[in-house]
Amino acid sequence: MKLGxxxxxxLSAAIVTGLKAVADNEVTVVLSPRNEAIAADLxxxxxxxxxxxxxxxxxxxxxxxxxxxxxQIAPEVLTALRFRPDHHVVSLVATFSxxxxxxxxxxxxxxxxxxxxxxxxxxxxxxxxCPPDPDIATFFARxxxxxxxxxxxxxxxxxxxxxxxxxxFKLLDTLHGWLQNHGIADPTARDYVxxxxxxxxxxxxxxxxxxFLHLAxxxxxxxxxxxxVVNQLTDKKLFDAFAESLDSVHRRITAPRRG
Ligand SMILES: NC(=O)c1ccc[n+]([C@@H]2O[C@H](COP(=O)([O-])OP(=O)(O)OC[C@H]3O[C@@H](n4cnc5c(N)ncnc54)[C@H](OP(=O)(O)O)[C@@H]3O)[C@@H](O)[C@H]2O)c1
Numbered sequence: 714m715k716l717g718x719x720x721x722x723x724l725s726a727a728i729v730t731g732l733k734a735v736a737d738n739e740v741t742v743v744l745s746p747r748n749e750a751i752a753a754d755l756x757x758x759x760x761x762x763x764x765x766x767x768x769x770x771x772x773x774x775x776x777x778x779x780x781x782x783x784x785q786i787a788p789e790v791l792t793a794l795r796f797r798p799d800h801h802v803v804s805l806v807a808t809f810s811x812x813x814x815x816x817x818x819x820x821x822x823x824x825x826x827x828x829x830x831x832x833x834x835x836x837x838x839x840x841x842x843c844p845p846d847p848d849i850a851t852f853f854a855r856x857x858x859x860x861x862x863x864x865x866x867x868x869x870x871x872x873x874x875x876x877x878x879x880x881x882f883k884l885l886d887t888l889h890g891w892l893q894n895h896g897i898a899d900p901t902a903r904d905y906v907x908x909x910x911x912x913x914x915x916x917x918x919x920x921x922x923x924x925f926l927h928l929a930x931x932x933x934x935x936x937x938x939x940x941x942v943v944n945q946l947t948d949k950k951l952f953d954a955f956a957e958s959l960d961s962v963h964r965r966i967t968a969p970r971r972g
Contacts, residue, residue, distance in 0.1 A: 714852070717743045717775030719768050719790065720782035721752040724805055727834035728779070731856040733759040734836060738855070743774045768794055777848075779827075780804045780814070791817040803827050803849055807872050808966055811843075811865060825849045828872050833857055843868035869966045876962045880955075885910060 716732075718725045721744045729742055742762040744752040752764045765771045772778060772794055782790055784806050796802070800821035804814045807828055814824050825846045830838035833856045840853035845861035853859040862868045885906050892902040916928055923931070933940040946952065 714740045714777055714848075715743070715775040716740050717745075717765075717771040717778040719745050719771060719778060719780050719794075721745055721748055721755070721764075722781060723751075723831065724829065725779070725781040726751050726755060727831045728781075728829060728856070729755050729759065729762060730834040731836045733762065735855050740852075743771050745771050772796060772800065775800075777801045777803060780806055780818075782806065784808045788817060794818075796821040798822065801825070801848070805829065807875070808968070826868060827853065828868075828875055829853065829856070830875065830878075841868060841871045866967075869963065872966055873959050873963045876959070 718729075725744065729744075732738060732740060732742070740761070742755075742759075744755060744762065744764050745768050746752055746764050746766070756762050756764050765774060768790065776799065778796075778800055780787065780791070780802065787806055787809060796818045798820045800818070801823045802814065802818045802821050803825045805827055806814070809817075809826075811824055811826060814826070815822065818824065826843050827840055827849060829840040832838040833840065833853075836856050839858040839860050840856070842849055842853065842859055842861045843865060844863055850859040850861050860871070862871065889902055889906050892906070893899070897905075917923070917925070920928065920931075929943065933943055
């Protein structure tokens with residue numbers, strides 16, 4: 714595979730880093746020159762990774778091209794490029810539908826949408842793919858887990874879940890800050906928070922039949938401290954507000970063209 718990236722930012726860097734950790738991969742990578750520092754760093758760290766002179770040179774050198782630019786600039790950047798009919802375009806731009814991408818990359822018509830996670834750099838986490846595509850599924854399966862969905866509505870709903878990562882860390886940061894305000898210095902405070910949530914992250918695997926609500930109940934002893942916090946936050950409608958945010962992300966992702 715000759716893989717090109719239009720847009721060399723955080724996500725491209727994570728994908729290339731994960732990819733090049735796979736010992737036997739035969740993928741050559743061509744990067745667009747922006748971001749200059751990230752592209753130069755990747756090219757210096759890995760064999761078979763080089764920086765092209767411009768975006769068109771990326772297309773001319775690759776058969777699979779990942780679109781890893783922000784949605785705000787995608788129309789301007791993509792309409793300036795000459796795609797070939799045989800290009801396989803993999804769009805990472807979460808807010809662009811299949812049809813919107815197709816209109817921008819014509820005459821290329823083989824288009825796959827994918828939502829990787831930043832943890833792909835460590836070959837962890839799942840990448841959702843729509844529509845199913847054996848080549849792209851194989852590619853992302855080597856970098857973690859690949860989940861293929863045929864239905865664009867399902868893909869949109871699953872994409873919403875990826876909008877919660879920052880909130881998760883904000884929760885951990887709130888706990889961390891609270892501990893520090895109560896005299897617990899680092900590394901104890903940070904290590905304790907990280908260790909707690911790492912263990913909790915494994916709980917669904919160790920009880921595969923249990924729903925998340927069941928796990929919440931398991932951890933909330935009646936009259937206990939966990940029950941107190943979850944009840945107080947429920948009374949303050951925190952979880953309703955969270956669900957409303959998911960709805961608004963969903964509306965943005967499913968809007969006719971972009972968010
Ligand atoms: N990060 C994630 O976890 C994640 C997950 C799923 C989907 N996505 C989607 O993936 C896409 C990339 O996300 P990201 O986090 O990697 O964003 P990012 O770090 O901002 O990377 C975007 C890159 O595009 C470059 N760029 C700007 N103008 C360009 C142009 N004319 N031609 C080529 N490249 C240009 C930027 O370079 P400069 O720095 O020089 O401006 C930047 O390095 C976005 O659509 C995002 O929504 C991201």
